Amino acid sequence: MSISSEPAATIGFDDFLKVDIRVGTIVEALPYPEARKPAIKLVIDFGGTIGLKKSSAQITKHYRPEDLPGRQVLAVVNFPPRQIGKFMSEVLTLGVPDADGEVVLLAPTLAVPNGGRLY
Template sequence: MSEPTPTPSPLAPTIGFEGFAALDIRVGTIIKAEAFPQARKPAFKLLIDFGPAIGTRRSSAQITEHYTIEDLVGRQVAAVVNFKPRQIGPFISEVLTLGFPDAAGKVVLIGPTQPVPNGGRLF
């Protein structure tokens, strides 16, 4: 029996281009992934390389349903790099790694379908 499809979230309020431009969404390559047993919900700790201008940043991501540590290393992902760092248990998450919910509400990462230089900005 399949799980019910989650109800889509309502459309966010309309913003101007300036609102979109304020988000700095970049591509990076996961160079390290490890278990995060202290997280309240199952998660991994990621170290992501965003290229020489930004460097490496850390992220906590609840992506254990679809990915293993081995799947993640070397994968390019999109992340918001200009949020304030967030304390998650004993870990500081510096970027928000982006994904979409699958039919069961579990995160599926987004990233380029072909290799691109780390640090490229979404437009």
């Protein structure tokens, strides 16, 4: 994914509130060799009314599937599902690029309850 490093247009606070970013715990992570770009299929537990959601994440540079279960991550939970090859991704797992442009996952620095909303 290529995203400009230029700042985005200014938005109002009400626009920010439309993006529902929640914390969840990865409960399952599997290789996704069929993806066009190397990826890992995730199942993330957001607790409460959101529950378990699937995500395809291009995070293979820094993460191995076997090391991800139990790790908390942040994700956008109110985008429509997106077909990634034969896999339906239900949430957008968030990350930022390292110096080489590889994804580093966003996560809380302390354990927090699943489903907590970013504010």
